[in-house]
Amino acid sequence: xxxxxxxxxxxxxxxxxxxxxxxxxxxxxxxxxxxxxxxxxxxxxxxxxxxxxxxxxxxxxxxxxxxxxxxxxxxxxxxxxxxxxxxxxxxxxxxxxxxxxxxxxxxxxxxxxxxxxxxxxxxxxxxxxxxxxxxxxxxxxxxxxxxxxxxxxxxxxxxxxxxxxxxxxxxxxxxxxxxxxxxxxxxxxxxxxxxxxxxxxxxxxxxxxxxxxxxxxxxxxxxxxxxxxxxxxxxxxxxxxxxxxxxxxxxxxxxxxxxxxxxxxxxxxxxxxxxxxxxxxxxxxxxxxxxxxxxxxxxxxxxxxxxxxxxxxxxxxxxxxxxxxxxxxxxxxxxxxxxxxxxxxxxxxxxxxxxxxxxxxxxxxxxxxxxxxxxxxxxxxx
Amino acid sequence: xxxxxxxxxxxxxxxxxxxxxxxxxxxxxxxxxxxxxxxxxxxxxxxxxxxxxxxxxxxxxxxxxxxxxxxxxxxxxxxxxxxxxxxxxxxxxxxxxxxxxxxxxxxxxxxxxxxxxxxxxxxxxxxxxxxxxxxxxxxxxxxxxxxxxxxxxxxxxxxxxxxxxxxxxxxxxxxxxxxxxxxxxxxxxxxxxxxxxxxxxxxxxxxxxxxxxxxxxxxxxxxxxxxxxxxxxxxxxxxxxxxxxxxxxxxxxxxxxxxxxxxxxxxxxxxxxxxxxxxxxxxxxxxxxxx
Numbered sequence: 001x002x003x004x005x006x007x008x009x010x011x012x013x014x015x016x017x018x019x020x021x022x023x024x025x026x027x028x029x030x031x032x033x034x035x036x037x038x039x040x041x042x043x044x045x046x047x048x049x050x051x052x053x054x055x056x057x058x059x060x061x062x063x064x065x066x067x068x069x070x071x072x073x074x075x076x077x078x079x080x081x082x083x084x085x086x087x088x089x090x091x092x093x094x095x096x097x098x099x100x101x102x103x104x105x106x107x108x109x110x111x112x113x114x115x116x117x118x119x120x121x122x123x124x125x126x127x128x129x130x131x132x133x134x135x136x137x138x139x140x141x142x143x144x145x146x147x148x149x150x151x152x153x154x155x156x157x158x159x160x161x162x163x164x165x166x167x168x169x170x171x172x173x174x175x176x177x178x179x180x181x182x183x184x185x186x187x188x189x190x191x192x193x194x195x196x197x198x199x200x201x202x203x204x205x206x207x208x209x210x211x212x213x214x215x216x217x218x219x220x221x222x223x224x225x226x227x228x229x230x231x232x233x234x235x236x237x238x239x240x241x242x243x244x245x246x247x248x249x250x251x252x253x254x255x256x257x258x259x260x261x262x263x264x265x266x267x268x269x270x271x272x273x274x275x276x277x278x279x280x281x282x283x284x285x286x287x288x289x290x291x292x293x294x295x296x297x298x299x300x301x302x303x304x305x306x307x308x309x310x311x312x313x314x315x316x317x318x319x320x321x322x323x324x325x326x327x328x329x330x331x332x333x334x335x336x337x338x339x340x341x342x343x344x345x346x347x348x349x350x351x352x353x354x355x356x357x358x359x360x361x362x363x364x365x366x367x368x369x370x371x372x373x374x375x376x377x378x379x380x381x382x
Numbered sequence: 383x384x385x386x387x388x389x390x391x392x393x394x395x396x397x398x399x400x401x402x403x404x405x406x407x408x409x410x411x412x413x414x415x416x417x418x419x420x421x422x423x424x425x426x427x428x429x430x431x432x433x434x435x436x437x438x439x440x441x442x443x444x445x446x447x448x449x450x451x452x453x454x455x456x457x458x459x460x461x462x463x464x465x466x467x468x469x470x471x472x473x474x475x476x477x478x479x480x481x482x483x484x485x486x487x488x489x490x491x492x493x494x495x496x497x498x499x500x501x502x503x504x505x506x507x508x509x510x511x512x513x514x515x516x517x518x519x520x521x522x523x524x525x526x527x528x529x530x531x532x533x534x535x536x537x538x539x540x541x542x543x544x545x546x547x548x549x550x551x552x553x554x555x556x557x558x559x560x561x562x563x564x565x566x567x568x569x570x571x572x573x574x575x576x577x578x579x580x581x582x583x584x585x586x587x588x589x590x591x592x593x594x595x596x597x598x599x600x601x602x603x604x605x606x607x608x609x610x611x612x613x614x615x616x617x618x619x620x621x622x623x624x625x626x627x628x629x630x631x632x633x634x635x636x637x638x639x640x641x642x643x644x645x646x647x648x649x650x651x652x653x654x655x656x657x658x659x660x661x662x663x664x665x666x667x668x669x670x671x672x673x
Contacts, residue, residue, distance in 0.1 A: 042490070044598055046498030177643040204643045208602060210593055213392040214638035214645075217385050235500055235594055246511055247388070247518050267502060267594055 033069040033328070035318060036095035037076050037311070038106040038116070043083025044208070044233055047263055048108070048307040053078060054300050055308030056105055058292070059315035069322050076315075077101060081112060088112035089119065096123045102328040103127065105314045108148075108307060109232070110136060110180040117141050125330045126321065126337060128314035130306070132257075132280075133183045137355040143330070145337055147310040147317065148280045148347060149359040151180075151230075151256075155187030157278045157362040157378045158254050162226050163195045166252055171199040172224030174215055174240065176207055176232040184230035184256055200224055205240075207232055212240040216247045229255040231264075238267030245271045252276070260365055260372050262305050272367050276375070280347050281309035282363040284374035292346035303372075306347070313345035317358070348377075384516040389634050395523030397630020398530040402585035403607035404614065404622035405533070406578040412554035412617050413574035414466060416477040420485035422604025424579045425586025428454050429595040430492055432587050433501045443506060450587060451580055458579025462572050470571075489597045501595040503587075526588045533581065534623055541619070550574060609653040615663030624664055628652075 037056055040049035060076055068074050077098065079091035088107055095101055096119060103126040107113050110131030120127045121141045129136070134150040162168055171192060175185035185202060192199060201222035203215045219227065227249070231237040237258055244253075252275075258264055259277035283293040283304065292312055296304035318333075320340065325332035340358075343350040350358040361379030365372050403421060410418045431453045435446030465484045469477045511520040541547035552560040553570040561567050586600065593599050606629060614625025629649050636648035656663060 042493060042498070044596070046493065047500065050498065206643050206646060208598070209645065210602065211392055211396050211634065211637075213389060214634060214642055217388060217638060218642075221385070235596065238500075238594060239592070246520060248513075248516075263500065267500060269502070 030100040031072065032100075033072045033074045033102055033322070034098070034100045035074060035076050035315065036092075036098065036101040036104045037078045038081050038088055038091045038095065038104065038112075039078055040083040040087075040107075041078070041080035043081075043087070044235070045083040045109070048261075049080075049083075051262075051300070051305065051307035052108065052311045054296065055304075055311035056315050058295050058299065058308075059312045059319075063315065063319045069319050070326070070328070074319065076105075081107060083109075085112055085115035089115050092116045092119050101125070102322065102330075103318045103333065105129075105311055105318070107131060108310065110183070111178050113144070114179055117144065120144065126318065126333050128311075128318060130310040130314070131180065133179050134187060135183060137357050142334060142356070145314075145317070145352070145356045145358065147314045147345075147350075147358055148257075148306065149362050150357055151184040151187045152191075153360060153362050153380060154256055154278045155184065155189075155191040156380065157364060158188055158228050158256070159191035159195055159197070160378060161276065161278075161364050162228065162252075162254050163192070163197055166226065166254075168226035168252065169197050170223060170225040171197060172201040172203070172219040172222060172227045172251075173199050173229070174203045174205065174219070174227065175230040176236070177204040178207060178232055180232055181230040188228060188230070205236070207236060209236055210239070212236075212243045213247070215240065216244050216249060219244075220247065220249055224249075225251050227251050227253040227255075229253065229259065231256065231258045234258060234261055234264040234267055237264045238271075241268035241271035241275075254278070254364075257281075257306050260305065260367065261307070262303055265367065265370055265372075269370070273369060275367050277365050277367070277372075278362040279306065279365045279372070280359065280362060281306040282365050282372065282374045282377075285363045285377055286344065286348070288344045289346050304346075309346040313347050313350070313358075316345060317343070317350065385638070387517045389638050390631065391517060391519060391523065393631035393634035394627060395520065395526055395630070396634065397610075397627035398523075398526045399585055399589045399603060399626075400607045400610045400629050401530055401623045401626025402526075402533065402588075403582055403603050404610040404626045405537070405619065406582040406585075407604075407607055407611045408617060408619055408622045409574050409578045409581070411611070413550070413571050414470075414477065416466075416474045416481070417608070418578070419478065419481040419604075420461070420465070420488060421578070421582055421607065422600030422602075423485050423488040424454065424457070424582030424600070425589070425603055426492065426595075426597060426600035427457060427488060427586070428583025429503065429586040429590040429599060430496060430501075431583075432590060433503055433595050437501065437503065443504075447506075447587065451583060454579045454583035455576045457583075458576040459572060461579060462575035466571070466575065467568070470568075485601075489600070492597050496597075498597070503590040503595055505591045506588075520592075522588070522591050529584065529588060530623070533584075534619075537619060546573070606649060609649055611663075612653055613656050613663055615665035618663065618665040621663050621665035 039052050064073050079094050081088035081091045105128045108130035110133030113129045113131040127143050128145050130148045132151045134152045175181035254276040260279045293304050321333050321337040324336040338352050341351050348359050352358050363377045364375040406421050431450040435441050465480050505522050507521045549565045557567050610625035610629045614621025633645050633649045637645040
């Protein structure tokens with residue numbers, strides 16, 4: 001039997017302590033540049049996960065066609081987050097153990113990004129995400145870069161559009177009680193208060209509800225003349241939209257981005273006609289958005305939405321930052337990412353601020369008989 | 383007052399769905415003494431069959447409906463042969479684990495075969511609903527309530543007034559005695575699985591136009607239906623119906639008058655209260671004795 005001496009114990013300990021640093025810097029040796037993607041392949045968001053993978057794949061093909069990153073071809077390694085927080089943490093941990101992965105594209109769901117954030121800080125590599133909870137870029141975690149506008153902007157745009165454009169003052173807010181929904185609601189409420197409007201009804205619901213009658217009746221009783229919403233899952237949005245119209249509430253509705261998702265429109269059908277949504281991605285908002293839509297539609301045979309546009313941008317931004325840095329060293333890539341100004345992606349124009357927020361505005365779109373029409377873009381200074 | 387009636391209608395509607403699935407739970411529990419944790423998947427599979435026949439193949443609704451129920455009968459038989467029958471002489475634990483395994487297998491197979499996208503199934507009736515005063519009555523919920531009433535009546539007649547029903551009851555009460563009396567126990571259990579799969583499937587088809595068709599639809603309903611069977615009394619048919627309806631009404635009123643986010647909490651609070659103070663449920667015998 002081998003003797004376990006104090007020296008071997010100390011050596012093992014030293015190796016264990018130093019391992020993360022080795023893992024962090026060992027990446028440049030690989031034949032390809034590897035990007036890790038945490039995506040829902042199973043669970044309620046599996047459909048959206050398919051779109052997210054397609055967006056990243058389109059960017060990947062474009063990057064590789066143009067010579068890759070640092071002269072090497074790029075590959076994506078995906079892990080299933082099972083649409084759960086523990087699943088996301090597990091998926092990220094699995095990817096983090098691969099020293100060849102130089103950066104990550106993670107989740108569109110704020111709760112999952114919150115769950116993964118401590119591990120992201122530990123592995124200390126650039127991580128793109130799409131969750132819109134404003135607090136995510138204020139956690140003091142320097143490795144998080146957001147490829148969608150955060151909910152402070154969506155709240156501001158919803159409030160501005162509803163109060164100033166539509167001229168409506170009796171607001172009802174419906175929101176999921178998860179991190180995304182709650183923080184979105186708080187941001188919207190703050191924006192409304194800033195415009196001198198106090199919401200008359202705020203209704204939270206737990207995800208995967210089967211019945212929204214109590215919510216709809218509460219809105220009706222409060223005498224609202226405009227509805228705003230922060231829904232996380234399209235199933236919930238579909239059920240709510242149908243019950244809202246069935247129970248005779250026909251007030252104008254300005255929703256968070258999920259209201260213009262392909263799946264939501266398919267599920268809710270006519271119940272979402274004439275609703276407005278703030279959309280970080282709108283096909284007609286720019287030539288770059290249109291070009292992405294054409295490629296995506298040819299590949300997926302459905303209209304693109306924000307599930308795919310942000311992963312598309314995230315991959316391009318990573319490629320640009322690493323090429324700009326000239327190496328895969330995380331600190332250099334981070335600095336290069338923060339220096340990106342005026343990059344026109346599918347989602348909009350990226351001007352990274354010190355917090356890691358790339359976008360600072362939203363489009364307002366309208367659902368006209370199931371077709372999404374671009375209404376206007378509202379931009380705020382970075 | 384209108385709000386109370388609206389909530390009551392909605393509560394009874396969603397409660398009827400729980401009741402239908404709970405009925406399937408109870409029948410299998412009575413026949414085999416184990417809880418079938420794949421009961422929710424019966425609903426999901428039937429809803430997907432319906433989507434295949436009526437949406438993808440565009441066959442008429444009624445033909446699709448009959449084919450889906452027929453498919454569920456075959457599915458129930460295969461489920462019995464594959465999941466219960468090989469373990470029938472073992473204790474309840476391996477069978478329960480076997481049903482959990484089947485549940486995971488079926489939902490993931492459906493995901494692999496059909497993809498993750500939720501599907502839309504149209505209502506059976508062309509008009510979605512109508513108002514009586516200010517109370518909106520959704521025709522799909524009316525249909526669910528109607529089917530529940532008819533099924534309860536049918537079940538009562540079937541179990542109390544037909545020879546097959548009596549044989550099934552005898553099997554559920556004492557398998558050895560039933561066997562000694564010449565009742566083919568294995569066949570009776572097979573019939574139970576087939577019938578239970580058809581009831582669960584019916585619930586799935588009826589609720590699909592409201593909750594959409596997804597691989598998760600069964601799990602959510604089954605959890606509530608499971609709570610309903612405990613509240614009503616495990617092993618009791620009337621208990622499953624009352625438990626399901628009670629649960630639907632309690633959670634709807636709880637959401638409206640106390641808190642929407644904690645809606646599911648009310649259902650499970652009632653469940654815990656029953657487990658502590660009346661574990662046998664409203665009508666049934668003690669869970670501990672059965673399990």
